[in-house]
Amino acid sequence: MKTCDNNFYNKPFEYIYVEDDCAGYAATTEHILSHFPDATLIPIHHYKDVFNRKNQNATVQRNSRQLILAVCKETWIYPGAPVCQDFGNDNFYYASLMMNCIFDCEYCYLQGMYPSGHLVVFVNIEDCFASLDSLLKEHPVYLCISFDSDLMAFENVTGYIGKWIEYCTSHPDLTVEVRTKSANFGAISHLAAPPNLILAWTLTPDYVTHNFEHKVPGLDARISAACLAIQHGYKVRLCFDPILHFPDFKSVYSDFFKYVFDHISPHSIKDVSFGEFRVSCDYIKKMRKLRPASLVLQYPYDTSTGVATYDADLSKTLTDYIYQEISLYVPSDKIYIWKGDNTND
Amino acid sequence: MIVILTALRFEATPFIKHYSLKRDSSYKRNELYRNNDNSILLLVTRSGKLPSAISLTEFLTTYKLTPYDHLINVGICGTSATDNIGSVYLCNRILDHDTAKYYYPDMLYSHNFSEAGIETFSVPVNESMTTKESLVDMESSALFVAGSTFLSPHQMHFLKIPSDMLEPDKVSKNDVNTLILDSVPIVTEWIDHLVSLSNAETSAYGFPTSLFPEEQKLFDTISESLRLSVTMKEQLLQLFIYHKLIHGDLSDIDFCPPIGNVTNQKRKILFEDLRQQFLQ
Missing domain, CATH: 3.40.50.1580 (Nucleoside phosphorylase domain)
Structure with missing residues (x-):
């Protein structure tokens, strides 16, 4: 037992809850567990017995996050949500291979979506590929696989992006986007880049990282990872999302875009997207309760449409300004804006 | 405890x-x-x-x-x-x-x-x-x-x-x-x-999202004099919380109850003015 109160919490993943059915997927389960040789393993019947417990406090749990290994027996592939950017793609879907993210961003909708701060990894990724095989027989698919987590950040443990790269190579009708804030590109740098896999880095100004993103790599680390991915032939997308309003936002974002495009050539990227802060009203109620002192969450957003976001005037000011700034570096046909109706300007 | x-x-x-x-x-x-x-x-x-x-x-x-x-x-x-x-x-x-x-x-x-x-x-x-x-x-x-x-x-x-x-x-x-x-x-x-x-x-x-007695009094005064709807009261409470987070208290908020009838249109204008004051 440690004596310092700040260290009284267990380290992350000192406990791993393992669903009984994971025994049927021994290779992946054992691969993941091999990264945590000192963890206490607690057998469970169903991941929801831990993940969906009543009254969990994700804010406190984030001090000592635990891992739950489970078998997904339900739907793998979901239609993309209206609050997500489809980049002009038809047949926009997302898949949840993991639930929750090792990073801790105050504005993240996952806090409102999930009842727990712990992470779930589904070990039966082959079943996800089987679901996708069926869907791909019907039509091409644009699939985001890292919305409800950050797969890149956990790649050393799961190896899942590596498996997706392999799957993409043999399924040209599929386009996969891997959204990340991680600097962990090194985990997949040895793998040949398939043309239908997009690595999408979410970049935020230092002001936002410093104030609202915890345990997240800084801007320079993310930029370096994105540059390295470009050098290795990967298609890279930059996502400036969420755009937040704060004092001096104009100068902060102006300096930020200059810095980003001084370091990443606009010609080397596939495209960019941006979108203002938006979270469903149900989620923000939960998020505000979990983080009562968070400035970004306690801002009095307009909730009249069922989505908490800036009011129409401020939204227009933000969107126009950010678009104008990005346009200084990136041609307009490469800029995607989330406006609530998924239009591309 | x-x-x-x-x-x-x-x-x-x-x-x-x-x-x-x-x-x-x-x-x-x-x-x-x-x-x-x-x-x-x-x-x-x-x-x-x-x-x-x-x-x-x-x-x-x-x-x-x-x-x-x-x-x-x-x-x-x-x-x-x-x-x-x-x-x-x-x-x-x-x-x-x-x-x-x-x-x-x-x-x-x-x-x-x-x-x-x-x-x-x-x-x-x-x-x-x-x-x-x-x-x-x-x-x-x-x-x-x-x-x-x-x-x-x-x-x-x-x-x-x-x-x-x-x-x-x-x-x-x-x-x-x-x-x-x-x-x-x-x-x-x-x-x-x-x-x-x-x-x-x-x-x-333990940041208090509930209101202290004097803050509650101000909240009630605004709500009653502007005849705020339930939704507007929720918005006002959020403005109170946000302003307290930024400034520590509500001492700089200046509210004078309007005299006479408050029509729906006037209420909307007054509430927006107040909103801008809270967001300062």
Whole structure:
């Protein structure tokens, strides 16, 4: 037992809850567990017995996050949500291979979506590929696989992006986007880049990282990872999302875009997207309760449409300004804006 | 605040002495003890699933705990393994024997105890009965279920000291007293850490989203004079919270109730003006 109160919490993943059915997927389960040789393993019947417990406090749990290994027996592939950017793609879907993210961003909708701060990894990724095989027989698919987590950040443990790269190579009708804030590109740098896999880095100004993103790599680390991915032939997308309003936002974002495009050539990227802060009203109620002192969450957003976001005037000011700034570096046909109706300007 | 729960009075005695707890005579149905600064309370719940759940429920409806307060159930239990006797176990899963349902306290805090699962029965467990977990008792699952209505799973901890090999009739009060007394140093060291953490987190994260009386007065004045709808009142409350977060208080907010009738259009304009003032 440690004596310092700040260290009284267990380290992350000192406990791993393992669903009984994971025994049927021994290779992946054992691969993941091999990264945590000192963890206490607690057998469970169903991941929801831990993940969906009543009254969990994700804010406190984030001090000592635990891992739950489970078998997904339900739907793998979901239609993309209206609050997500489809980049002009038809047949926009997302898949949840993991639930929750090792990073801790105050504005993240996952806090409102999930009842727990712990992470779930589904070990039966082959079943996800089987679901996708069926869907791909019907039509091409644009699939985001890292919305409800950050797969890149956990790649050393799961190896899942590596498996997706392999799957993409043999399924040209599929386009996969891997959204990340991680600097962990090194985990997949040895793998040949398939043309239908997009690595999408979410970049935020230092002001936002410093104030609202915890345990997240800084801007320079993310930029370096994105540059390295470009050098290795990967298609890279930059996502400036969420755009937040704060004092001096104009100068902060102006300096930020200059810095980003001084370091990443606009010609080397596939495209960019941006979108203002938006979270469903149900989620923000939960998020505000979990983080009562968070400035970004306690801002009095307009909730009249069922989505908490800036009011129409401020939204227009933000969107126009950010678009104008990005346009200084990136041609307009490469800029995607989330406006609530998924239009591309 | 830390609340120690014991099923029996003689399990409680060593902790009452250690923390110099005083009986709260105003609390009638169960024995409740507290220290001078109310950082540690002890409730004797009585033994058995139903009595302990009822006692805890009554306590938690009387005392509103914060997310940084903790319940610690300490007591003796049975075990199926000889070498467990006398050690202190922190339970990482709880099986309710009657329903076959498992419950999982959050294991967020470091400790020096052994760990095990525990199975809660409605009747005393003897050698002829089949058990699935290495420890057995008569309260844990009931306390967890009752506590879960009010608290988060990280706030409930179950410390058990095995006293017998499923031979409860062979355990005397003296045996129990000795076992509990021996466990007091290691248990109280852990409790003291939790007290420190609870105090630190309460002051660090306990930002009040409720309004102080003078703030409530201002809120009511604005709401009534502008005849705000339910939705507008929610928006106003959010403006209050945000402004307090930025400025610490509402002393710079200047509101003069309008004179005469407030039409819907005028209300909208006045509310928007006020909104802009709060966002400054």
